[in-house]
Amino acid sequence: MIDVSDGLIADLGHICTASGVRIEVRSGQLGAEPVVPVAALQAAARMLSADWMEWVLTGGEDHALAATFPPGVVLPEPWNVVGIVAQGSGVLVDDRAWSGAGGWEHFRSQP
Numbered sequence: 001m002i003d004v005s006d007g008l009i010a011d012l013g014h015i016c017t018a019s020g021v022r023i024e025v026r027s028g029q030l031g032a033e034p035v036v037p038v039a040a041l042q043a044a045a046r047m048l049s050a051d052w053m054e055w056v057l058t059g060g061e062d063h064a065l066a067a068t069f070p071p072g073v074v075l076p077e078p079w080n081v082v083g084i085v086a087q088g089s090g091v092l093v094d095d096r097a098w099s100g101a102g103g104w105e106h107f108r109s110q111p
Helices: 008-019 038-047 052-058
Strands: 022-025 083-086 090-093
Touching: 008 022, 008 052, 008 090, 038 052
Parallel strands: 022 090
Antiparallel strands: 022 083
16 A cells, blocks of 8 residues: 555556556546546646646645555445556556656656
8 A cells, every 4th residue: 555645657656666566557447536526627627738637647645545455355435446456567557658757756856
């Protein structure tokens, strides 16, 4: 389990590195109200000509947790399945490696 304060992609990447696995995220499973205020994000993104899904995947300070659970476990509310753990390394989003920044990187100079 990890908090996603640095961005979902970045923090899932920490799990992958520490555990020697790949995590495959399905973007269509990320829009779960009330965890993600989809309508508000979409409206704000339209006003700023931005991609709301990129905010969900890479934004930080969300005060949320990501965790892995064994297959077949019934998740307690309000947990939401957003992907699977598989053999390999890194984080895939909709079967593709994420090409941009995954979130905040503490030991790298930020623009």
